[in-house]
Amino acid sequence: MAVDPIQTPPPPPSRSNAYLFSDPLDSHPLWFKPDLFLSPNFDSDSYISELRTFVPFDTLRSELQAHLTSLNHELIDLINRDYADFVNLSTKLVDVDSAVVRMRAPLLELREKIEGFRGSVESSLVALKNGLEQRSEAAATREVLELLLDTFHVVSKVEKLIKELPSVPADWSNGDVNLVEKNVVSNGSIENGTNVRETQSMLLERIASEMNRLKFYIAHAQNLPFIQNMEKRIQSASLLLDASLGHCFVDGLEHRDESVIYNCLRAYAAIDNTSSAEDIFRTTVVAPLVQKIIPHGPSGVAVGASGDGLESDYQEIKTCINKDCKFLLEISSAENSGLHVFDFLANSILKEVLSAIQKGKPGAFSPGRPTEFLMNYKSSLDFLAHLEGYCPSRSSVTKFRAEAIYNEFMKQWNVGVYFSLRFQEIAGALESALAATSLIPVHNSHSGHWNSQDLTLKQSITLLESLRSCWREDVLIFSCADKFLRLTLQLLSRFSNWLSSGLDARKTGNTSSNSGYEWAASAVPSDFLYIIHDISCLVTEVCGGYLDDVLQLLSSCSIDILDLVKQSILQGGKSLNGLIPLVINAITESLVDEAVKGLKDVKAIATTFRMTNKPIPTRHSLYVSGLLTPLKKDFLDTEKHSPYLTKETMNELRHGAATAITGRYYDMVAEIVNVARKTESSLQRLKKGAQRRTGVSSDVSDPTVSDTDKLCMQYFLDIQEYGRNLSTLGVDAKEIPAFQSLWQCVAPLDRQNVINL
Structure with a gap:
């Protein structure tokens, strides 16, 4: 039976008229690449989103429809080309069902064998997993048991070693060597108290290392009943160790026994109890020294303190540190000693000094008296710098400054309030001078001649004095240098605004008694001559010697900062100099x-x-x-x-x-x-x-x-x-x-x- 070939589909949709003058219908624009459709990683969404960034949607849709139509044509052409083979394909498939039955039997048999093998493998796998789990549980149990045994042995060892220590911790309080010798287990080679202290310190270091091991074991098995039952024994051993170690350390400090101190510090470091060593040193050595220099009662009330000055006190404290504390600082900062975890400078010395000042001289921190406050603040910075001199490296200095007590010490000095008081003092003086109702000439009556560089008006003199006050040694705090620089520029701006506003008010006639510019109304041309002279002198000084002094004080800053400071002060002088033409105009108008x-x-x-x-x-x-x-x-x-x-x-x-x-x-x-x-x-x-x-003739000229x-x-x-x-x-x-x-x-x-x- 003959079958008609497949009908060819209708032609593709017509394109726009623009295609009449472009490529043939079967060609594609450069941006359309049909080969990308055959890529295994082809994604239609990403493909369309990328094309839509530069191709209109209608153009893209038309191109895709044209490509689909061409594919349909190609498929039909292929089928029509081999159409006879395509139709005869079904006539060649003879006795397909019987062939399928013959092939199914061996496949079913193979499936049964595979399922049986899979079952045996799964049962073996389950048995293997159970064995591994039992083995893992046994290993874990064994590990816990070993941990418990080690813990028990360590506790017993610590208790045994503690028994070798003096039975009464108070025996250490007086450094009684005879009492110590009675409780020391040795080979009979101990002859004096020094050997006793050293032996005890070595024993304590050993106990501390064992206690460190014990803490490690407890951290890994703290929830076990066995460990909980031993908790009292461990706590008792820890207390005895702390007490004995403290007495041994105190005894070593009293006798300045470097070996004993070194062993005790290693023991404290082993049990991670550096704070106890720092507190003992503070209360035993530092506190009595500071108490003599800055006496204060237990309630915090000063005892016999005279004044709140700290400079002399710091000098005495420096001497005491060099005499009585330097030996311990050198031991703790020795290279490769392992004692870098201690910070006696901050947590012992500085902490005790801060406490003594707070209790004995609380007024030293008060900014209400700016002069005394600044002296104490600078003395304190010098004291901190002296302490930093004991730091062996730059990293230790950084660590010292990062300590909490260091930051607390610096917070006691409220430099913000100090600057506010200085601001009111300096700016208030200028404001009072500018509030005068007239210009006040100040002549140099006590000298025999006039200096052309001398200022003539009280307002100008007050401005220059205020500017200099910002950078005086007894006023400036370097950490507030930016604020004092801003105050300097504000003073220049205030003076310039006072002068320019007064001249404007004089010009507009707004110089009433409440305007604040009465001086401009009462000024005569000779007064303005004084102003011109003073402005010239001020600009010369501000942009000359005054600027050099400021830059010298800030010489430790970077070049960029110094350049900004220089430009800002020069700009202030420039704005002041720009007032001279206004003053000249005022004189001119008056004349x-x-x-x-x-x-x-x-x-x-x-x-x-x-x-x-x-x-x-x-x-x-x-x-x-x-x-x-x-x-x-x-x-x-x-x-x-x-x-x-x-x-x-x-x-x-x-x-x-x-x-x-x-x-x-x-x-x-x-x-x-x-x-x-x-x-x-x-x-x-x-x-x-x-x-x-x-009718009179007008031709006759009038002579x-x-x-x-x-x-x-x-x-x-x-x-x-x-x-x-x-x-x-x-x-x-x-x-x-x-x-x-x-x-x-x-x-x-x-x-x-x-x-x-």
């Missing part, structure tokens, strides 16, 4: 306001020429001589102001004031002349109109000089005199733009182009 009062006669001259028939003027007005009087009075007296003003500043003030006064002069004259000319022009037009109405011309001539004579007065001050009137405009405004036509005074 101009004073000089402008004399310009009121300028308007009176215009009224006089308008209301009277005055002749043509031939000399300047009297008011001209008084216009520059404020400048002459304040800046020509070089003997009075030479200590305060440099030549450059004086010239700047003169030119600035002359320019401003000339500008005001020009504005007033130009307005008057313009009004006069407009008025005269209007009158002439009215006169000509009247003449035309009456008289007008009032406006007379007024301009008067002003011209005045500004000539004004220009000559400027020359006497050292100011060239020709260089002032306002004077040039004024000249052109009133000068005759034949003289407007050339200024000739």
Whole structure:
């Protein structure tokens, strides 16, 4: 029976018009790689997510559909190519069922054999596991039993060794060698107390090593009933060991027996009880010494203490440490001694010293008296540095500083409160000086001559004293250097703000009694000269010697930090120096306001020429001589102001004031002349109109000089005199733009182009 071939599926969906000008339909873009579908690690989700980052979803879907269609075409083509073989495949499968039956019988037999073998293997495996478990349990039981036996033997050994020690621990208290010898089991070779102590210390070290083993065993079998039953014996042995070891250690310290002390310390280290040794040394050796230096009662009340100073006490304590404690510190810090676990410096010496100060001189830690507090604080740092000198290595110094008692000792010194008090003291002094209602000159009356580097105002002197106070030896705490640097910059900023705000308030007129800037209202130009001089001196000092002193004090800091400190102080000096132009402007405005009062006669001259028939003027007005009087009075007296003003500043003030006064002069004259000319022009037009109405001829020129011309001539004579007065001050009137405009405004036509005074 013939079978029709499989029908070819419909063509793939049409693509966009863009494909008309691109590759054929069966080609793929570069980003589409069909070979990736055949990869064993192909993941559709990750494949699509990667392509969607740069391929639109519609384009991706269209490409996949086109690829699917091409695969379907390829499959149908393959089937149609071998279609006859595909159809005849079922006709060749003859007697398949009987073949299956013949193959099933041996397979079933093989399965039965395999299952039987598996059962035997599983039973053997179970038996083997049970045997291994029993063996493991036996081994564990044996291990526990050995542990218990070892524990029992060690306990017995410790008890036996303890029996060899003095039966009464009090026998050690007086160091009675005869009592010790009665209880010492030896070979008869002991002849003196030194050998007795050394033998006892060696025996104690041995017991301590056994106790260390015992602690190890107990840690691994602490829940067993056997161990619990032995707990009382172990505790009793431990107490006896501690008591005997303590008495032996005390006896060794009293006789300074290095061998005994070394053996006792090794014993303490073996049982991990270093704190007991440190406490014994503190109470036996350190406490009596410190008690004599800083006496205090048991209740913490000082006994016969005079003052809270610590410097002399520290000196005596240093001597005692070198005399009575150094031997033990050298033993505990010996190389390869194994005694590095002890820290007698911190937990014995420093702890006792701190306790004595807290009980005997509690006021030493009080920052309420900053001077005494700073002296005690620096003495304490020096004492800590002295203790660190006994540390054999840098790591031991680090360990010493990490001890809890060291941190507790440092916490007693509340440097934060100390800085707050110093801040109030230093900043308060400056604030009080700046709160004055006027500038306070302070002249050097006790010296025969004036130094140009001396400050002249109390406010400036207080600022410099406050700045220096921040870095004085009896004020500065190095750990607070950053805070004192910030205070330094705040002082400079406060002074700059006080000065600039006062000048602004003077300019705006806001200098009432409650504004805080009354000084600016009452200041005269000579006061501002003092300010300019003081600012120059302050900037020179702050950016010079003062900065060098600060950098020298901070020389132990890194280069980067020193550079930041330098830049910050220089910036403070720069901001202070930037106030000089503001002060100069204030002087200039004050002088101009004073000089402008004399310009009121300028308007009176215009009224006089308008209301009277005055002749043509031939000399300047009297008011001209008084216009520059404020400048002459304040800046020509070089003997009075030479200590305060440099030549450059004086010239700047003169030119600035002359320019401003000339500008005001020009504005007033130009307005008057313009009004006069407009008025005269209007009158002439009215006169000509009247003449035309009456029939009088207006062609005849008037030979008289007008009032406006007379007024301009008067002003011209005045500004000539004004220009000559400027020359006497050292100011060239020709260089002032306002004077040039004024000249052109009133000068005759034949003289407007050339200024000739």
